[in-house]
Amino acid sequence: MADNTSISYEEAMKNCAKEPVQAPQCVQENGMLLAVDIKRGGQIIAVSDNSDAVLGCPCDALMGSFLAECMPSDFLTSFKAADEKLKQGSDYEIFAWEAGEQSFFSRIYYSQAWLVVETEIDVTDPGLKRSCYFDRALLDISNTNSTEQTLQKLCRSISELSGYERVLVYQFDDSWNGRVISEHTTREDIEQYIGLSFPASDIPSQVRALYHVNPIRYIADVDTEDAVIVYAEELGSMALDLSLGTIRGKSPIHTEYMKNMGLQRSMSVAIFDQNQLWGLVSCHGVSAQPLSYSTRLNIHSLVKLAEQRLMLQKQFEADRFFDRVEESRKALLDRKREIKSPQQLLEDQGHFWLKLFEAVAVALISAQTQRVIGEHIDVSTLHKVRDWLNENHSVTGVFSERDCRLSEIRQAIPELPYCGVLAVSMPIDKRNQGWLVFFRVQETEVFRWAGKLEKGEVREYKGRQVLSPRHSFEQWQQDVDGYAPIWTEIQIEAAKTLAEDLAIGASAYQIEQLNQELTEANQRLEHLVHTDALTQVWNRYHMEQTLEEEVKRCKRHGRDLAVILLDIDHFKRVNDDYGHDVGDKVLKLISEAIHQWLRSSDVFGRWGGEEFLIIAPETDLESANQLAERLRRRLSNLQFDKVGQVTASFGVAELLPSEDRNSLVKRADNALYQVKESGRNSVEVSPGK
């Protein structure tokens, strides 16, 4: 992200990435190295030329001899145990040993078939009461409650423990620029880097890769010459891989970089988040001062403790976030409340989600639904978003984007004013995939860089263009547009969970809708089964059932029950003279009229053709007779379009204690027949009780 686009800069970056980050044939002079051939019984095949200064034994004397012959017994005992552990699979082992008055630390590891032994004298760190500091530091760090606090304590503790004048923590961004998020300095004249960003090129990829192998890099003193490793003659041009070591030689470019920064010594320790390089603790010293191996181990322990605290705090933050997500889920899936449509659920929860996801708009887009909470987005744009998501991301069901300039969705839908998009599919059904989509606006990201990578800082090194170590760490500010804040893993996970819940909500709602439709269909069916299609009064089936019930009820309670059977007179003529349609209309009008003239307790239905039945509960024969007479008169007074007057004949019967419904209707029918026989438009009563 550095402000450099020139070809020479990019080439130089690439060349830098090829550059080894160590001088392979050297070790720093604070320790000595020897390598042995295990197959040849531990014969020494490489020795650094400072062996005399560290072990008191010159290089020539060690070369070709066997470990068992030239190393003291205390070393050999510890070495044996450590070597066993290496054989069991550990990458490296360390152990302390003594010879005469002197204490030593050795670190052993394999470089291909050779076993490498690095040894340092255990110097006493001047002015430090290490154990007390270390214990205090452990307590301090383990009692911290926030990332900021943890890192502050870590920087301060390391500085106190080691005497480094500046200890800082870089956190990497997704482009591997390191931002200084915590810093402790011991002197006022030490420049502060807090808040500044160091470009990715300062810690290139091969350096970052090395931290995965060996999380500590220690430069004892930039000004001392490294010791050269001498190899046994028969090995020709071999080179040991010292990646697992701590005293590997300084790369000239790194040395120069440190000098430009005004540093005499440094140590950096990687901080990991689940095997991902999260950041670096970088310790800077402006004066030469030895740092014992054991203090370096202590610093590593503190970093490991802080790493645990950071991850715990991160988990705690994630838990808090998920607690809020859970709150929302409960509301979405609350079975006690009425079942709501997905749109209603979005309306209920949308504003809460906007805060939770730091978004400006959230939309639910499916074939049936387009609903947005927050900033307005028009429907046609929402359709395009859905179509684009269906076409490009329906398989994974997730799409997240933060970069305006690279965003495929922005290129496909230029009118979409957002560059931050997080979309998760709602698995309602495969053909009709719905999407829950969050939108963020672009924000200006401010970088305060420590120094500027200028074209002029590309230079020739070993015949090719490389980046020159920077001379200037002077601050400059760069405002980078075109990004929305990054969508974090937990936000993506939470969005997926909420979309699944919404999909469940949508299904429940669909089922509820279907149930309602089914109930309505059943009601319609019930109506059809019991109603006469032409006149919309009860049909014969219903009338028979009702009469059966009424007969039973009236007998049980000893109540009266009467029926009136009526038949329209000469109805055939109506059909013949005016047509069937007119006949139908007359039947409908007569039904409507009689229905209106009856009491609500009377049951009126079509018995067949132009014949109708009235069931009159709680009605004796005389009352039924009067009712029939009243109906006959009112009917004969009606005037029908084209047809004019229409009359009907009535047969009345009351329920006798001994009879059933068939007999009751039969007697009414007989009475009706008599009316028809004797001239029509009259009422005849079957003899009563």
Ligand SMILES: Nc1nc2c(ncn2[C@@H]2O[C@H](COP(=O)(O)OP(=O)(O)OP(=O)(O)O)[C@@H](O)[C@H]2O)c(=O)[nH]1
């Ligand atoms: N338009 C129409 N006519 C019907 C319907 N149901 C029965 N009819 C007619 O009603 C007439 C009944 O004729 P008939 O049984 O001879 O009796 P009528 O002409 O009414 O004479 P009487 O009952 O003796 O007074 C027939 O022409 C049937 O076709 C119907 O749903 N619509």
